[in-house]
Amino acid sequence: MPLPPLTPEDILEKIAGLHPDLTVLGPEVLRSRHPGEHPDNFAGGVMAQPSSTEAAATLVRWCRENDVAIVPQGGLTGLVGGNVSHAGEVILSSSRLNRIVSVHADEMTVEVEAGVALEALQQALLPLGLTTGIDLGSRGTATVGGMVSTNAGGILAFRNGVIRHQVLGIEAVLPSGEVYSDMTRVVKVSAGPDLKHLFIGGEGAFGFVTKIVLKLEPIRPHRATAFVGVGDAASALAVIRKFRSRSGILLEGAELMWPRYIRDHAALKGFDLSWLEGEDTAALLLSVSAESEETALTALEEELETLWEPVGIKGAILAQSLDQARKFWDIREDSGFYYAEIPNAPSFDISVPPSYLDTYVAGVAERLKAIDESYDFYVYGHIADGNLHLTLKKPGPLPESELLAVEGAIYSGVQAAGGSFSAEHGVGLEKRHAYEANVPKAKRDLARLIKQAIDPQGLFNPGKVPF
Incomplete structure (x- = not known):
């Protein structure tokens, strides 16, 4: 006769002293915490927080031996239910794996643990004149490990690619409890299949990411920001092409808000749109960087003047201060206003x-x-x-x-x-039907074969992605 499933209280008791680097939280503590973007993220009732890879591996081995499913969690910013847990499962959180291990400024790489928040990493790199090649509106809470697991995109993807293109090396705990370690710090690797990509975008189905090596880039702190009225996406793309081709500046952001979004959000925030011509005009948010604030601002002004008639620009406003630029970006990044x-x-x-x-x-x-x-x-x-x-x-x-x-x-x-x-949010629970309907069968079948080979018990994030 199979044993009855373990309750959260049973699991809490059994894993509480499993490893000195493992903190375990039970149902009472989790009920007092905010669950993030989905109300059922903490429904499992037990959270294991390792502060070392060894502790994470010990926990995973225990779960495998006791047939207990694992739900990896990062900053809880996921929007498709990929962090949802259920009673009888263990939440495996990266919150205590939060160290920046080493920065190699000369080669522009950094090694971080998975629980480091993106903004914390950006702030730590700032004094070195470096930054990450990826940025998100949820930078304050999104963790590097979570971003890897969903193959996050964000604001700079048009220039640097998504996080898959920024990752050089990965360490992860496999469903077997073994540690996969490939902490490569170079771009050029032609030594067989690059298996780290299984964990990038895998949404925790193939293992628990513990460390990452990322590429960095020099920061250009002097910025200029403008809102530009355009009639359609084609016009916006013409503006973007012009700014991307101008020497001496870098395009740092190009975000388009269709008319209904910009009108409703501006009304809610009390943001003046008197500069925007026509009710059916979209708003393009542009940000450029340069070696000086004057260079960035001059480039914005000159190029917009050149483009005004050929593109049919329908108004523009340039931020006159850092505070005003932040208000411009708030209209775009506070996207859940509705x-x-x-x-x-x-x-x-x-x-x-x-x-x-x-x-x-x-x-x-x-x-x-x-x-x-x-x-x-x-x-x-x-x-x-x-x-x-x-x-x-x-x-x-x-x-x-x-x-x-x-x-x-x-x-x-x-x-x-x-x-x-699904461009950057993943599949999780909410897009399972879309996955089945839109991903070719051969690709789905291959993904399931790999999952079966790596996690034959189906313990890692069951029910998510296509598994």
């Missing part, structure tokens, strides 16, 4: 080739109206790399049949155009 009025609004995260953006958005509007004439939606995103975030202006959760119809409207044509149904 949830107070539209709780649980269904949201989507797709990417398409940038040249297809206008066709795609117009098509989504038509397809949603065909389902329900009352449907409206917000659109905004990382315009230069084709990543859009779309949110339906309707409270959720939607009935399953309605949600599937909406997903069909959102994802239609994305794969055929060479895009992805």
Whole structure:
């Protein structure tokens, strides 16, 4: 007869003294903590917090021997339910793996533990004149390990790629309890399959990432920021191309907010839009860096003047201070403003080739109206790399049949155009159906074969991704 499943209290008692570097929290403590982006993240009731790779490996071996599932967690900023846990599972948190191990300023690399928050790393690198090649709006809480697990993208992906392109080396605990260590610090490695990529974007299904080696880049602290009114994505891309080709400056951000998003958010924040011509005008947020503030500001002014008539710019405003620039960016990065009025609004995260953006958005509007004439939606995103975030202006959760119809409207044509149904948020629980419907069968089958080989008991983050 199989033994009854262990309760959170049973698990807490059995793993409390497992390793001196392992802190264990029980249901009472977790109930008093904020669970992050999903209310069920702490539903498992037991959290193990290793402060060393050895402690994490010991915990994983115990779970394997006792057939207890593991839910890896980082900064709890995930938006697709990838951190959700259930009673009988152990939450394996990276919160105490929070050390910056070593910075190699001369070679522009850094070794960090998985629980280091992105912003903490950025601040530590600042005095060295260095920064990460990736940035996110959730930088204050998002951890490097969590970003690796979801293959995070963010603001600089158009220039530096996603985090997959920034990772040089990885250490991780496998489902067997063995430690996979490949802490490479060089870009050029042609020595067989690069297996670290299993953990990048694997959402914790293939192991628990404990350390990472990242590439760095020089920081250009002098910035200039502007809002620019444009008629469509094609116009925005013309502006972006011009700034990317100008010598002496670097484009640090290019974010487009479609009319409904910029109008509603500006009204909520009391942000003046008198400079923006026309109700149907989108707002392009641009930020450039240079060797001096004057150079950056001059470049913005000169290029916008050159582009004004050829592109059909419909107004612009330049930030006159650092505080004003922060307010500009707040309009973009405080992107969940609508949830107070539209709780649980269904949201989507797709990417398409940038040249297809206008066709795609117009098509989504038509397809949603065909389902329900009352449907409206917000659109905004990382315009230069084709990543859009779309949110339906309707409270959720939607009935399953309605949600599937909406997903069909959102994802239609994305794969055929060479895009992805999930650009930077992952699959988790919420996009399992989309994964099955949009990922080719051969790719799904291969992923499951690899999962079976590495984690035959299915202990790591069960029910997430496609597993």
